[in-house]
Amino acid sequence: MAWLGQGEDEFIELPTGQKLCYRQFGPAAGEPVVLLAGLGLQLISWPASFVNALAEEGYRVLLPDNRDVGLSFRMEGKPPGKWQQFRGQAPDAPYALEDMAEDTAQWLAQLGIGSAHVIGMSMGGMIAQCLAAQQADRVRSLTSIFSTTGAPRVGKPALTTMLRMARPAARDLNQAQRRHAAMMRHIGDAQVPGIHQHWRRYMEEAWARNGYNANAGGVARQIGAIFRSGDRTEQLGRIRSETLIIHGTRDRMVHPSGGLATAEAIPGARLLFAPRLRHQLDDARTPELIEPILGLLQRNGR
Secondary structure, three states, X not given: OOOOOOOOOEEEEOOOOOEEEEEEEOOOOOOEEEEEOOOOOOHHHOOHHHHHHHHHOOOEEEEEOXXXXXXXXXXXXXXXXXXXXXXXXXXXXXXOHHHHHHHHHHHHHXXXXXXXXXXXXXXXXXXXHHHHHHOHHHEEEEEEEOOOOOOOOOXXXXXXXXXXXXXXXXXXXXXXXXXXXXXXXXXXXXXXXXXXXXXXXXXXXXHHHOOOOOOHHHHHHXXXXXXXXXXXXXXXXXXXXXXXXXXXXXXOOOOHHHHHHHHHHOOOOEEEEEXXXXXXXXXXXXXHHHHHHHHHHHHOOO
């Protein structure tokens, strides 16, 4: 597996005074493409092959750490407890997905970027959807990968996945690596060559970038943001960017019904069901997934 661990962390101060961490690849003059990571995941979770494929086509690829993970700013506020998370409740969550979308908009503005192609996976897809719905002029095209609408009856994790997510936070790096590998064997594809080493290396760097801890509070607050935003189906109907929805047929984290509901909610969206794809992006699946994405970007280039 190629590794995105090589790259320079950069920081920018948002108008709120909070600092967002990001990395960028490809030519500085290229059309900007933003990659938004999923729940609890850091910018280094994107496969290097995926990032490189975009950069080699001349795109300026920008990857932020979302708030509350990695080297980006942390929020205050009590996260929802395990029982609330299990029931999908977060009435007092300190922020919502829409606030995370606003982080992205402010970050782009600080970089002097008026609009960009936006690609998000899982929770990152939800953030990208919110951005496209709220600030259409900022999104040249939208790609939502194994994400959902927030509607309560679609896109739900499998019960076996929810039980794994309810486990206590890891106490040290070794335990974190074991837990991450166990979860990825459950929701990902353990047959990909080199993937086990990739999982260990990701967690090793992620552990360090999180301040040498599991960052359980930050992840729980992100879960709270998803629950606080609730059903965004009506909001998605306002999206006017050309949209590509990609979802796997074997997804245990976000049921494929979430991808179908997203495509039905966004006017004109194209739905691509990837056979046997699980809740994992990797070098083995990059070639088949990047092709339709590049087509979308090229049709909406400026």
